[in-house]
Amino acid sequence: MNKRGFTYIITNKPQGTLYIGVTSNLIKRIYEHKHGICEGFSKKYNLDKLVYFETFENIKEAITREKQLKNWHREWKINLIEKDNPEWKDLSIEFFKGE
Numbered sequence: 001m002n003k004r005g006f007t008y009i010i011t012n013k014p015q016g017t018l019y020i021g022v023t024s025n026l027i028k029r030i031y032e033h034k035h036g037i038c039e040g041f042s043k044k045y046n047l048d049k050l051v052y053f054e055t056f057e058n059i060k061e062a063i064t065r066e067k068q069l070k071n072w073h074r075e076w077k078i079n080l081i082e083k084d085n086p087e088w089k090d091l092s093i094e095f096f097k098g099e
Contacts, residue, residue: 005062007069008053009081012046014088018077019047022066024059026050030092050092052081 006026010019010033019042023029032038034048042048056062069077085091 002058002060005056005059006053007056007062007065009051009069009077010042010047011049011051011088013049015078017045017047018074019045020066020069020077022059022062024062026053027092027095030095034092034096049088049090051085051088051090053091 003024005022005024006029007020007022008026008029010021010030011017021029021042029038030048030050033042036043054062054065056065069080072080081088
């Protein structure tokens with residue numbers, strides 16, 4: 001049985017520091033980022049705004065995409081975000097309404 005996967009980009013502000021990650025549960029992972037549960041780079045730089053994500057049929061595809069994006073130039077990542085999210089809105093707001 002294949003698990004669905006997600007590749008995502010979070011930031012602290014528009015044009016700010018970027019973090020690219022992969023998960024099988026996007027809502028849970030973003031919750032962890034927002035509440036400082038994820039130790040490391042994202043916590044150190046207060047990265048908790050979901051500005052981009054992709055969904056894949058299995059986690060292996062998501063991991064492959066994560067590795068690809070991590071090798072991209074910063075400008076390419078920014079262009080990818082701004083193509084679908086030009087205002088750098090936090091896409092996770094809908095996940096946590098009423099929390």
